[in-house]
Amino acid sequence: MKTRYAITTVGLLLALLWGCKKECLEQTGSNLEASYALPPASATELIRYITEEYDYRQWPLYPGKEALYAGEAPHGSLLITYVSPQTLIAIQNKQGQLPDGTIIVKENYNQQKKLQATTVMYRLNGYNPEAGDWFWLKYAPDQTILEEGKGEGCVKCHEIAKNNDYILSGKVK
Numbered sequence: 001m002k003t004r005y006a007i008t009t010v011g012l013l014l015a016l017l018w019g020c021k022k023e024c025l026e027q028t029g030s031n032l033e034a035s036y037a038l039p040p041a042s043a044t045e046l047i048r049y050i051t052e053e054y055d056y057r058q059w060p061l062y063p064g065k066e067a068l069y070a071g072e073a074p075h076g077s078l079l080i081t082y083v084s085p086q087t088l089i090a091i092q093n094k095q096g097q098l099p100d101g102t103i104i105v106k107e108n109y110n111q112q113k114k115l116q117a118t119t120v121m122y123r124l125n126g127y128n129p130e131a132g133d134w135f136w137l138k139y140a141p142d143q144t145i146l147e148e149g150k151g152e153g154c155v156k157c158h159e160i161a162k163n164n165d166y167i168l169s170g171k172v173k
Contacts, residue, residue, distance in 0.1 A: 076108030
């Protein structure tokens with residue numbers, strides 16, 4: 001319980017700091033995306049970014065989702081879905097389309113609560129306009145890359161939520 005409280009507190013603090021930076025940048029007319037060094041469309045760089053540079057396990061959970069909620073194929077029986085702090089703000093504000101730099105990380109567990117894979121949605125402006133500009137990534141617990149890029153299977157499944165910015169975890173509008 002203390003760990004969950006600490007993670008939530010850290011997530012909220014990061015969200016507040018993000019909002020403060022955003023407000024300060026808007027006042028100076030700076031470009032928000034340009035102020036953060038986002039990784040390129042590369043599985044290895046994205047994994048490094050979310051595990052070493054910014055540990056996604058310290059991010060808030062997707063709004064309305066608990067840790068280890070029921071999942072389904074192809075993700076797994078149990079899931080934990082994290083969102084980057086700026087993504088949380090966009091979801092809470094019901095922006096409709098999540099901003100460039102959005103990162104959603106889903107840990108995929110089996111019934112025995114053993115991590116099977118991690119899947120990531122990462123929005124990069126201009127990356128793949130036909131599928132919402134999402135870069136898709138799936139990697140094993142040892143960080144072996146299982147799928148990356150335009151993820152035909154990912155897109156095909158998530159297309160049913162095209163009107164919700166390809167997000168199946170919850171409403172963004």
